[in-house]
Amino acid sequence: MKTLKTISLACLIFGAAQAAVAGPIYLTSGSEPWGTNANIDNFDAAFGAGNWDRAVFGDAGVFSDTSDFVYIDGGDGNTFDFETWYNSNRSTVETFVASGGSVFVNAARWGGTDNFDLGFGATLTETGNYSTECTLTTNDFAAAGTVFTGSGCSHDVVAGAGFNTLAYSTAGNILLEKSYGLGHVMLGGMTTTNFHSGNGFDIRVNMLKYANDGVTAVPESSSIVLFGLGLLGLGLARRNKKA
Template sequence: MKKITQKLLILLLLVFSGNALHSQCTSSNFDPLACGDFIQNTNTSNFTTESTPGNVPFATASDTYYLRSNTQNPWGSTTNQDAMNLAFGAGNWTEVFFETVNPAVLFASPTRFVFMEGSDTSANALNSFLIANLTTIENWVASGNHLLINAAPNEGGNINFGFGGSILIYPSFSSNVNVVDTNHPAFLGPNLPVSAAMSGGSYGHASISGTGFTDVLVDGSNPTIFPLRQKVWGNGLVMMGGMTTTNWHSPQPAAANWRANLLVSLGAFVCPSDITVSNDPGQCSAVVTYTLNETFPPETIPGFTSLGSNNGKSYYLSDAAFTPAAGFSDAIANGGFVATIQDAAKNAFINTQVNAVALGASVLIGFNDVAIEGTFVWQSGAPTTYTNWTVGEPNNFNGIEDYTELISNGLWNDQSSAFTARYVLEITGGFVQTAGLPSGSAFPVGTTTNTFDVTDTNGNTTTCSFDVTVEDN
């Protein structure tokens, strides 16, 4: 008989398949609020959510940003900064400005979340910034990151928000708004109370027009006006709004809590929900397939082929060949290092993955003696605990071989600075399964707990657990 297959997709704030019963997420260095799940049951189209109070994991000053004009805070209010502090904690995010930020640096690794604000008399500055940088921003979101663009203008007109023809319509005022789905993570915490209905002198000055959206807020009087919407873009998520600052909103503190919770929902790691399936009659198990696809580090990087994750590191093979020096520089520009190999298991993993996508290829790894001849070190600075040289190597042939290639047979050879090859990029972050069964396994009748250690690009770690329950038919 045909076995039941459930597919689970883990993406920040995206949709999971299966029935949600319970999920948990614990950590040694924070209380993870964001182990609440945003789950769509594919049989009922109903959303169920669980939320655990605590501080959002993985928010740091190097990956979480508030971007605005340096001319003034909208309406002179610092409530957006207050919301960032409430969501991520003071010191765990960075404020930057349209007029001075380098977009190529901001919208690149390790940045994971940006709140972009263009309200009041900063709408024109936002518009100019988007015109100049929209492609860069769209590509950054598509690679697996999250963005909130918000503008309640007091100047100008409509603004092209991009992302498939999304338009901020101004003026389009809303005095009263309703939360469309009270199972949205922002409605469930961590900051409570919140309210399903909010108001203001003007809660919003603009609405969002376009296709492919999930509606988050709707005008209380006109169901065709949406002051807040979100959409999936590639591997990432963009939320777009026309909301004023929360000092204009009521009831309080519910309205301020809602704004902070929106930021949390975009900047957090979300632990998946439990999966419950039934086996076919006469079967002792059911095949369950889940894909771990979260966004730090990204699943895909332009110009690279993913090699997967191993022991808290994620690996990518460059599509282009580089000289060693150029490869070392390119790795740093992409938020990592040329690969470090500290044991036989890691050597075998990288060699196997490379051969799977480029059979027979030799690739550059990060071992080199550029600084001191004969003293090989890793570009990452990690200690040398393992080598796998071919017999007679390294031999520094002609006195010019300062770099190392991983040959397709898994052995190493030293190479010159003129050598060109694809290189293996290593980025801190990924999943390590410590309990349960791999995706695609036949899960037995009963409950199996799957546990993963999750590491972000800054080395922060959390533990995520979810149950797979197979009910006997």
């Protein structure tokens, strides 16, 4: 019985460490960009209703040790709130990714700052060219083809050194990615999917899943300690069994 109790305790400790990881987070202003629930519908389709969190600029704990993937939308009427918040939290976002997190920043802005600094060595520029055709450079997101169209599938273009291009329009690159430290970042200037053709919804869902898969499981310090205790417990159990 002593051996079984020791093993059970180790399993419980290890399970507690594993349970500390949170689900995806969608971060924007209090109101939805473009007055549509498109982003919410995208998240429900990608991860299932109730399996992700909606956060507002200024909320605490968004980039805590238990967060893993954060999608940030700064489009349309949320442009000013997005830029103000990002200017104050740029280093926090970079540190989160460098530590193993995944961030997808997407902002089809309305009246945004030229060459806005997104960190990670990248800038965002509103072109005034509301592209009606956007093209993927990868099949990772493909849904009924690699082209998605609409009344304006993107507003901004993204530029930076060391990035891979994932999508582009006639105005320039509209979605980039790169590894940063231990994590992964995606930067885009696309509109919400209510402006896209039929396959645009599924393409965005695939983008969110892809970004979430970019999370690196870097346990917080307390989890590392608990994991070590679990291994110690298993070791003691084996010694007791031999005795």
